[in-house]
Amino acid sequence: MYRAYTGTQVRAAEKVWLDSGWGASLMRRAAWGLAQHTLVFLHTRGRVYGSRVLGLVGKGNNGGDTLWALSFLASRGVAVAAVAINTEAEHLHADGFAAFKRAGGRVVNRINPDTAVVLDGVFGTGFHGSFDLPGYLADHELHIPVGAGVVACDIPSGIDADTGQITGTALAAHLTVTFGANKVGLLAGAGGQHSGDIHVVDIGIQTTLDAVEDPWFVPMAADILSVYQTPVWDVHKYSRGALSVCAGSEQYPGAAVLVVNAAEATGVGYVSLVADPLNDTSVSDKVLTANPQAVVENQVTDKATALVIGPGLGDTAGDKDSASSALETALRRNIPLLIDASGLDMLDESTLAQDLSATVLTPHVGELSRLIDRLAPDLTETTPVEQAHSFAQRFGVWMVLKSADTYVFSPAGRRAVHPAKTSELATAGTGDTLAGILGAGMSTLDPNHQDFSDQLFAVLAAGVRLHSRAGELAAADGGVVVSTLADYIRTAKQR
Ligand SMILES: NC(=O)C1=CN([C@@H]2O[C@H](COP(=O)(O)OP(=O)(O)OC[C@H]3O[C@@H](n4cnc5c(N)ncnc54)[C@H](O)[C@@H]3O)[C@@H](O)[C@H]2O)[C@@H](O)CC1
Incomplete structure (x- = not known):
């Protein structure tokens, strides 16, 4: 059996490291992992160099991970762009946004029909309540091209990371790149039907997660x-x-x-x-x-x-x-x-x-x-x-x-x-x-x-x-x- 955790448990484990000043490092590791898995995904679907990746980016750290990942992808010749979702560009994660702009990223309000991959970085484990991301995209004429792949950053936006419940609606991902450990919300309930293939990126909080006394277990x-x-x-x-x-x-x-x-x-x-x-x-x-x-x-x-x-x-x-x-x-x-x-x-x-x-x-x-x-x-x-x-x-x-x-x-x-x-x-x-x-x-x-x-x-x-x-x-x-x-x-x- 392997261990999975609620979003709350992962956030508590992260906090130990954030409180000791490791926040920026954790984010860079998460973003690096997201970029690497996205590169592999792009590769399996065609070319990497010259392909287009667009980030749907929220104002929190999930958006920050995504902006950093886009900056890493740009260094591999990927054309990167981002749409700020439910917020303004000036409220996006400051360091991530700066890295994204340095790498040549552009903030846009339309999705190019040639986009190969959309990164879902609107909400992560900080999400609570209800949000209708597909509805938001439709209202703002942000149409995801039919052939584009969807890669979720940590967890598809709108899923409760503790339970897998989706109170609003969420985009179904082909691939979810999740950080620290697998999360119950990616496995159970509707969340399990939206997460696609799951890849876990080790961001260096394993010892803290190992000490969690009441994880979930998943039989294999x-x-x-x-x-x-x-x-x-x-x-x-x-x-x-x-x-x-x-x-x-x-x-x-x-x-x-x-x-x-x-x-x-x-x-x-x-x-x-x-x-x-x-x-x-x-x-x-x-x-x-x-x-x-x-x-x-x-x-x-x-x-x-x-x-x-x-x-x-x-x-x-x-x-x-x-x-x-x-x-x-x-x-x-x-x-x-x-x-x-x-x-x-x-x-x-x-x-x-x-x-x-x-x-x-x-x-x-x-x-x-x-x-x-x-x-x-x-x-x-x-x-x-x-x-x-x-x-x-x-x-x-x-x-x-x-x-x-x-x-x-x-x-x-x-x-x-x-x-x-x-x-x-x-x-x-x-x-x-x-x-x-x-x-x-x-x-x-x-x-x-x-x-x-x-x-x-x-x-x-x-x-x-x-x-x-x-x-x-x-x-x-x-x-x-x-x-x-x-x-x-x-x-x-x-x-
Ligand atoms: N801080 C760090 O060092 C790390 C952060 N990580 C990333 O950070 C994410 C968590 O980041 P955050 O705590 O900033 O939270 P999120 O980025 O998940 O959420 C951002 C914002 O959305 C708001 N929000 C929540 N529910 C909403 C709703 N229904 N409608 C509208 N707004 C809503 C929240 O109040 C919050 O301000 C993780 O999923 C992961 O991607 C990881 O990379 C690990 C390291």
Whole structure:
């Protein structure tokens, strides 16, 4: 996993250096990095010498970076110009503007149609509230040529660097050159859809960022390998994880099939479906047809090392009794427990008062909202991401929030974000698949291990990445069909 930071955290880290007189150096390093990446970008799109680059420049330090970068580009034979946005030229960053003019830069109020690259340097991490940059450009007849590339300085203007929210509108960048570290606003929410390729420029504040106690973590492909790889040779079926699954009903038998298929594809030693075969075989027949190796048991047995409960559960009295007993057993035995979908409706004050340090809730945004209405109506946070973070800490429970992006929150407030990679996973049944993947990973953990919390965090974040990677592979292969997603899990584990 790599670390990403909120804009606020990066600004705080920068301040340490600014207060000791390093401001000008930091800006020059940032601008140098922006210029170098812009040169490479120009090169891939055609020529550098004689090409035109125009800066959209605001009055703050983000504009200052951009003006300095334009001055560096001019020294490589690029024709540079700038438009002052939402301010007058005399209010632009003084040193940056002086360097820009020394380099032969011109302030203009039209965009030359031959412009190859537009640098977006209107707002950076100092942005707050709302701004409509595309609207501003249209109002001032500043038309970005159709073929021009857009390179954002630090962050596309108008994105909240803490959250990725865009309250107004923003220009979508082909490339964002960001400073110090990757920012959550470039990865999450709408911000993630506007930042294009991201390049991080080291401006010399790394030691300060390393000391930040609550960064965000972002899972990578390498985490799938390290967490979900096939174990060493001296294992047996139970030590590889024995997952109990309490899912499916006469009405929704497919949910249980999807959970079990995904768990098997992820790699688990033993899967047991909790069902009463004497009562109703509609679920167990389907699970056994798809997975003959699965076992049907009428309770969570002592062999189980984790339980997934909730997907597709029915609402008959028998279904509810069986699910309550499974939930109670898992909590009493303190095995890792994943509660999804209708299982979330089983939570009440008394469940939430128990030790939930090995329990993971996996709501989507609608389910989270219902959970909060029912069990924490006094939460003051307003966005689902903040609410899930707060809910996890209040009740000492793990949360995996499923939205376009997926978020992981630990009871101690540790947090990970997996940015949306494909919208193809927004389809019924993918949540059941995720539950199966995470359940398989959780079944290998021992809640009494001293590193359990770190291990569970890694299992959840890497599992979310694995699920997404499977979706990406399926999408590239013609589209996600949930019943075959498990096949792509196997492939995703190997790459
Ligand atoms: N000072 C330094 O040494 C460094 C600065 N850096 C750059 O500085 C940027 C941050 O610079 P600033 O703090 O000057 O802030 P910005 O350049 O992001 O914003 C500039 C101005 O816009 C105003 N503003 C904010 N929201 C607005 C809105 N909705 N409508 C209209 N005006 C609005 C702010 O009040 C501020 O005066 C970073 O993103 C980065 O590009 C980095 O290069 C690192 C080093």
